[in-house]
Amino acid sequence: MTRLSINGIEVDLEQGTTLLEAAQHLGIEIPTLCFHPGLSAYGACRLCVVELGDGRLVSACTYPVQEGLRVRTHSPRVLRARRMLIELLLSICPSSKRIQDLAAEHQVERVRFSVRDERCILCGLCVRMCAEQMMAHAIGFVNRGYRRRITTPFDLTSDVCRRCGGCLYICPVCELRCQGPEAPSVVCGSCVTPAPTCPPVYGDLACYMGAAGECGTCVREPPPDPRSSDLRRRRESV
């Protein structure tokens, strides 16, 4: 057993436990985006950063518990860092309800960067889902740095993709599109959406087969336009 303290609470945990699991064990909530309990930890979104006793900020999802570690999950430095990370996320993915919700929770009220809607935060959940759960390895990252993106090998229709939809299922930003009344570049404040607004089709969601042409799986009845439905009236009344 390894003894450490999280936010001043002493706890004994088994070796190999991560700080995120440790915090969850204590009922402390740490925001995550690229983490999923069914997939390997990746440590890319950095939202789960926590402060260690020596002042370092490390990602809780990948950091193993260590004897005598002192961890603060919500120190002022951690919160400041998380707010900046959310602002960066919003600036590349303003239409994501998940990110808008995070922004609301963390009192991020403005985006000071120029907004470009990329509809992908490169968290890699879909890549890991495809590789680790579906054993398909149909999609992966290409390029590096600011040119990084997710696609099939050589942007060609993948032979190994089984059209299972696992990548869409697990995506934290394309599953629920924020349909706030304002333009997507504006932070909608707090998402008080009364009901899920995303149509139950894949329609215009991020499709990784896109560059290779449509695979056809997602073609179904055209969805009702949510904007014209009574959803909008309901939202406006809220």
Added chain:
Amino acid sequence: MKIRTLEQLRALAEELRAARDHRPCVRVCGGTGCRARGSEEVLARFKTLLQETGLAEAVDVKFTGCHGLCERGPLVSLAPQEVFYQGVEADDVRAIVTETLARGTVIERLLAQDPVTGKHARREQEIPFYRRQHRLVLRFNGILDPTDIREYIAVGGYQALGTALTHLTPEEVIEIIERSGLRGRGGAGFPTGKKWRMARAAPGSRKYVICNGDEGDPGAFMDRSVLEGNPHSVIEGMIIGAYAIGAAQGIIYVREEYPLAVRTLEIALAQARDYGFLGEEIFDSAFSFDIEIVRGAGAFVAGEETALIAAVEGRVSEPRQRPPYPVHRGVWGYPTVINNVETWANVPLIIERGPEWFASLGTATSKGTKIFSLVGKVMNTGLVEIPMGMTLRELIEEIGGGAPPPREIKAVQIGGPSGGCLPKALFDLPIDYESLTEAGAMMGSGGLIVMDDRTCMVDVARYFMDFLRDESCGKCLPCREGTNRMYELLTAICEGRATESDLELLEELAHVVKETSLCGLGQTAPNPVLTTLRYFRPEYEAHIRERRCPAGVCKALIRYVINAERCTGCLACLQPCPQQAISGQLKQPHVISEERCIKCGICYEVCQFGAVEIV
């Protein structure tokens, strides 16, 4: 021929030295810099001319590793005359053969000249560039032929290995390295002995040693020069390290962009195997070890050790969280020691001369010497090796020779793109790990870019951020998006579009990227921004508040005008202007049309009278 005992090796060294010492020798620099300046042709000309004159049998001609003074290449040194020629062209070779080699006359025009006294320096040690250096790791660069292991053996090579394998236990080797105070030369300065001890103690059925030759900083060529010039010192260091931690396999990770280094290493490894320094039962001990080369596809991030491990395993070079550290879980999950090229090259030296001798060099916490590649706006660019603790001023002004007049040095970027820009006011800072980190820069692997007063610090920060946003692997958000956004903000400042709040945002973002990034690349990426903000904030403010670039670099904020009083009307600037933006008559002051001018600066360069001004 396999070497079995230390005595046999010593006898061979003695024999080789005796055969070698009396022969005249022409050493042509075969470093990449000199080759680019035509040293291959110089070498070929020497060979044909010596054939013609019948001296081929009596004189050795060879390529050596980098001499260091790349600025003045191609370099040629002659032994035993001890003459050091620079800027040698193929046409000079006949004169060297007929005068210096045949008659011993020194050709003055090929010697280095002191810019102040005008005196010619005949020997390497008389040149200020070399006089202040302390060449240990580089001591055989410029002397040995890197493709011939016998030359390395002749100067005592592999004797440290023999001593370690036959007289020392692995623990004793680790203790010697610990006592020497050697710290990693790759940047962070982790104590090498401690790293080895951890790897030795780590449980694992197999262990690995890796040489990190992924040198990717713009303007850095330290590791390349060592690999090209003296590969055996690195190989010997690795074998000693492998013996110390109990590894049977070594890997040299070197960039594919260094074809000469790869070729030299391949030759060196094959020769080391022939002589039994690699393979089964080295020096008749129970220790067996071999090294393979892994060529990297040239990603800057692959120099980060966990990313390097991924690359060696054949995966995309992306870093992962540490712990577990590579000494516990490295290549294929086995304990692995990763050290930089220069670190490995120091190891045989420490075994040979003892840890006390090594610890006597340098400062209290930084021992030994450090190689820097000195580039930018200095007179003597090239490869230098200095004792730790030398001040930046000594390095830049005495060895580097200062800026070419009339310019003045303004700052130096130390530690590569993730290092920091230090202003002239800090030039009395001693070069050691702690002082540099405290000043906001870092030792880095040894890139040193000198900047003069015509360098805009905002533009410099922007340049490095452009490099880093491209070289970030893109795995973690703060590094990928943060460097990209910092680049955007810096571009806005350079173009005069930024506000005070952008400056605040830039600083805030830089701190978050530094704190939250996954690996060393992202954690140090904001350093150019943070140090320029710390030491050159007025320059940022001038760009924002006055829409002015004090150094006259940022195109959106400057104008070229002709000072009518200075202009002699020589027409020299009219023709080269690509826009035909300059008009004027002979002996009448010229005028630049602001509408047409694209601010290329050609007129500024060609004007002999300083009449073109940047406002």
